[in-house]
Amino acid sequence: MAKLDERIGFIGGGNMAFAIGSGLVRCGIVKPSQVLASGPHIENLQRWRELGATTTDDNCEVLEHTDIVFICVKPHMLGPCTTQLKCKHVPSAKDANKLIVSVLAGTSLQTLEEKFDFMDNSGLKIIRTMPNTSMQVGEGCTVYTGNSRVTHHDLEKVHLMLNALGLAQQVPESMIDACTGVAGCGPAFVYTIIEALADGGVKQGVPRQMAIQFAAQTLLGAAKTVLLTGKHPAVLRDEVCSPGGATIVGVHELEKGNLRATLINAVEKSSQRSAELGKK
Structure with missing residues (x-):
């Protein structure tokens, strides 16, 4: 199994985030020390610490200090979450190297680009995914698609992570809602x-x-x-x-x-x- 050197962040440390994070550690794709997860209540992140990951109650810390950032909040919390991130974030050239990966149901690439426009948006790379809960036992089914700035190498990294937790398939964004209904x-x-x-x-x-x-x-x-x-x-x-x-x-x-x-x-x-x- 190939390994990743990047630091992996999770904004929102709930069940789906933990299924992905723990699965990546279990498969050996990343070490626990490469994982950083955030949540509003630090006491609810105990299982992440038991995994060996670092935890924080500051979402901004995840955005600043990780390379691949999974957005795992509830869809209706995306606005408040990005508003909070905007307050502290200072746009820089390194924004273009970050990869934002959304697991938010029904949230388009366009919406994600608009919400993250406080970053160096000219080069911001965003991937929209739709995983399912069977990832927690390594039998997930996930579809994903990237915006125009995402490279083939970026897609390969995301595929490596998601496919290790079941089946992963790149699809056009127009197909994601239909795939949501099935998978x-x-x-x-x-x-x-x-x-x-x-x-x-x-x-x-x-x-x-x-x-x-x-x-x-x-x-x-x-x-x-x-x-x-x-x-x-x-x-x-x-x-x-x-x-x-x-x-x-x-x-x-x-x-x-x-x-x-x-x-x-x-x-x-x-x-x-x-x-x-x-x-x-």
Whole structure:
């Protein structure tokens, strides 16, 4: 696994930030000493210190003293956050060497450029990403795109980091909201499916904890089969459905319940909401 020499900063030390930071350390891409995380309440950053990272309650310290800066605040906090940063920041030539990486849902590159215009904006490099929470177990799915100033080398660095925590793919910015509906919101849809499968098992007499374990492992195995075989999901489904067997009867019930249409609608609505959030 390749390693990075840069200092990695996190403005906002919540769950997503920690999933990325701890994952990078776990994979050996960076050392704990290269990581600096900030948050409004220093006591809430204890897990970062246990990781070996440095912590601060001053966001400006992260911006000034790291090379790759992940912006991990809530989208509605971007304005107050950048206003605070603007008060202390002194623009300089080194701004052009910094890489700003946003994980904010629905926040466009244009908005990010506007919010960070207090830096040496003529050369500011910004990458917009949309990761998902499965990064915390090294099985994330992240899409990313950069502004016009981002170099191929910058994209390689970000890809190295994000791909180490699952699957990472560069996409046009116009596709990010749609990808949010699939990958960003998808884990919540899958958790609902796991819970429902487990409920079905419980109804048929399987103990609750065992049913949850079986349902989760079944989804994990099916997903891995899709990725490793490269076969279309419909082909794999047909391979499981023996004529007149138990599986095809269950699949028929899913069709009667409009499971596929419901999931398609869920992705559509989540994609639309992501786009709406970006316009607010």
